[in-house]
Amino acid sequence: MHEDTELLELSRQGDHEAFRQLVIRYKGRVFNAIYSVMGDAAESEDIAQEVFLKVYRYLGSFRHKSSFFTWLYRITVNECMDRLRKKSREKTVSLHAGLSREEQLKIEDVLQDKKQGAEDEMTGKELRGIVMKILGELPEKYRLILTLREIEGMSYDEIAQAMGISVACVRITLFRAREKLKEKIEGYETGKEK
Amino acid sequence: MNCKKIRVLLSALLDDELTAGEKELANEHLKTCPACRERLEGTERARKLFSFGGKLEPPPFFETGVLSRISERAPVASTVAEFMNMGRKAVSISFGILFIIAGIFIARTFLVDARDSYRTIENYLFRDNLTVAEKRILMEPEVSQDNLLALTVYSEEVR
Numbered sequence: 357m358h359e360d361t362e363l364l365e366l367s368r369q370g371d372h373e374a375f376r377q378l379v380i381r382y383k384g385r386v387f388n389a390i391y392s393v394m395g396d397a398a399e400s401e402d403i404a405q406e407v408f409l410k411v412y413r414y415l416g417s418f419r420h421k422s423s424f425f426t427w428l429y430r431i432t433v434n435e436c437m438d439r440l441r442k443k444s445r446e447k448t449v450s451l452h453a454g455l456s457r458e459e460q461l462k463i464e465d466v467l468q469d470k471k472q473g474a475e476d477e478m479t480g481k482e483l484r485g486i487v488m489k490i491l492g493e494l495p496e497k498y499r500l501i502l503t504l505r506e507i508e509g510m511s512y513d514e515i516a517q518a519m520g521i522s523v524a525c526v527r528i529t530l531f532r533a534r535e536k537l538k539e540k541i542e543g544y545e546t547g548k549e550k
Numbered sequence: 551m552n553c554k555k556i557r558v559l560l561s562a563l564l565d566d567e568l569t570a571g572e573k574e575l576a577n578e579h580l581k582t583c584p585a586c587r588e589r590l591e592g593t594e595r596a597r598k599l600f601s602f603g604g605k606l607e608p609p610p611f612f613e614t615g616v617l618s619r620i621s622e623r624a625p626v627a628s629t630v631a632e633f634m635n636m637g638r639k640a641v642s643i644s645f646g647i648l649f650i651i652a653g654i655f656i657a658r659t660f661l662v663d664a665r666d667s668y669r670t671i672e673n674y675l676f677r678d679n680l681t682v683a684e685k686r687i688l689m690e691p692e693v694s695q696d697n698l699l700a701l702t703v704y705s706e707e708v709r
Contacts, residue, residue, distance in 0.1 A: 372617055379613040387608035401609055408616045409623070416634070484606065487599050505565065506600035512567045531561035538596045 360424040368415045379408050382425070385508060386432050392503035393436045395492050403439055407432050422517050429510070429518035433500065440496045455544055459486050490540055498533035505530055553579075553586055560590050564597070
């Protein structure tokens with residue numbers, strides 16, 4: 357299996373098959389990161405394709421100062437933020453109308469381990485949908501940083517490079533995002549949605 | 551350290567992103583502060599959400615879509631590479647031409663002209679249009695007044 361640097365070099369020389377391998381390698385992570393922020397699958401696919409188009413266009417300017425993965429995420433974050441800025445005339449709109457009562461109960465069961473195997477009763481898709489709804493109620497920046505940390509498992513350093521901020525800023529933003537997330541969840545658990 | 555300041559550290563503690571000193575500080579605080587311990591547990595519980603749900607797969611043939619869009623647009627990556635190559639060649643040729651021009655300029659300014667290649671003092675002195683007296687005066691380091699007079703008279707006679 358070729359390393360990223362080999363595939364990059366081949367892609368620069370015009371080898372489309374090498375670039376296809378790169379896309380296959382990272383499409384899942386890029387798509388999921390975008391979906392977690394945008395909340396719409398069709399839009400996320402469009403943005404993800406734009407990301408890879410930009411990667412192809414700017415292959416020559418990648419200087420290996422960071423890993424390819426970090427550079428790719430930098431482009432991904434920028435694309436998401438650009439798209440959100442275009443939509444930001446409307447204030448942070450909840451992607452969904454909040455959780456239904458049933459969903460709130462399910463989340464409560466899962467998080468408080470009230471019922472054994474509560475999470476098994478729900479499909480991954482259901483849970484994912486609920487997570488997306490809760491995320492959708494957070495400001496974009498918080499949504500993004502939670503996605504990069506909790507879903508993509510990136511280190512603070514990698515998040516800092518991807519978002520173009522300092523590590524100290526990552527710490528504080530992540531802390532605030534988690535506090536906001538807790539508020540939301542606690543609101544659902546106590547029946548007082550915030 | 552008070553609770554307000556330690557909370558940010560506690561969040562980073564969950565991600566193991568603290569220095570050894572910060573970790574020690576955070577752990578020491580947790581031992582003595584039940585409120586912060588409860589906060590930390592709350593954060594961990596909230597994070598638990600993300601361990602469920604799995605990941606969404608991108609639609610099928612995603613990469614095919616990307617490559618068709620690349621083919622539709624100009625192959626900018628290879629164009630950029632070609633442009634850079636051409637640029638380098640142009641720069642090398644320009645330097646070469648500059649060298650040649652500089653060489654010609656130096657040659658014309660500082661090298662001895664062929665016509666003057668034998669311009670030495672002696673050759674100058676022994677040009678035909680100088681009189682004997684003039685040549686003697688120029689060649690000899692010291693010419694006495696008597697000699698000078700004699701030479702001048704001689705020159706006059708020769709003329």
